[in-house]
Amino acid sequence: MVIKARLKIVLTADNVVVAESEDPEIWQAAFQAIQGAGLRGVLGAAQPQDDVPWVPDEERSAIYALANELGIEAKDLLTACHPRMIAPYIFLNKHHWEAFRQQTAERGRTAVSNAVLALTLLLLWAEKINLERVTVRDSLAVLRVISSRDEHASRAVDNCPWLVKSGGAVRLRPEMISRAIMVARAFCTKTAPDWGQDEPSDAE
Numbered sequence: 001m002v003i004k005a006r007l008k009i010v011l012t013a014d015n016v017v018v019a020e021s022e023d024p025e026i027w028q029a030a031f032q033a034i035q036g037a038g039l040r041g042v043l044g045a046a047q048p049q050d051d052v053p054w055v056p057d058e059e060r061s062a063i064y065a066l067a068n069e070l071g072i073e074a075k076d077l078l079t080a081c082h083p084r085m086i087a088p089y090i091f092l093n094k095h096h097w098e099a100f101r102q103q104t105a106e107r108g109r110t111a112v113s114n115a116v117l118a119l120t121l122l123l124l125w126a127e128k129i130n131l132e133r134v135t136v137r138d139s140l141a142v143l144r145v146i147s148s149r150d151e152h153a154s155r156a157v158d159n160c161p162w163l164v165k166s167g168g169a170v171r172l173r174p175e176m177i178s179r180a181i182m183v184a185r186a187f188c189t190k191t192a193p194d195w196g197q198d199e200p201s202d203a204e
Helices: 026-034 039-043 057-070 073-083 095-103 114-129 138-147 155-159 174-191
Strands: 009-013 016-019 163-166 169-172
Touching: 039 095, 057 073, 057 114, 057 174, 073 095, 073 174, 095 174, 114 155, 114 163, 114 169, 114 174, 138 155, 155 163, 169 174
Parallel strands: none
Antiparallel strands: 009 016, 163 169
C-alpha cells in the first residue's frame, strides 16, 4: 500500500511525548505490528525472550522465529510440541494431540493423517534450525514418543497437497506453505483447521 501523506509515529506515556519519528521503516513496522504481523517479521527484531527462560540459548531464536511464523506465542508453541535441536526434534503434547484429533476428520478431504501432522511440524521447525533432511521415518519417530503410529504414512504424504517427496526425503511445497502453517497453528492452539473454501486431502 502506497501512502503519500506525511506520517509520524509518536510514543507517549500519560500524554507525555517520549519519542517520535517520521522514518517510514519505523511507522511501517509499527503499523504491521498493530495489524498482527509483529515487528520480527518486518524488521527482524527479536521478540521479548523472558517468557521462556528455560529454553537453551541456541534454540531460543529458532523457537521465536517459528512462533512468529505461526502467529502464536512462543510459550504456546513450546507447550504444544516443544521443538528441540535433538532427535526426534518435535515432542508432541498429548492434550493438544487429542484436541486436534477430535476436531479433524478421520477420513475425507479435510483429514490430516498422523504422519502428515508430524511431518508438517517437523518441516516448519527444520527450516528454522537448518535441518537439511526430513523423512517419513522421522515423522514415525515423533509419533512413537506419544505411543502413536501411522500405518499408511507414505501414502498419506503422497496425497497431501503441501508435502512432496524428493530423493527419499520430504519437503514443503513453497506454493502451499500457508496450508502447512494453518495446520500447525491449529494443532498448537487446540482449534480446528480453517480450510476456508479449500478442502485439501492427505488421505482419501
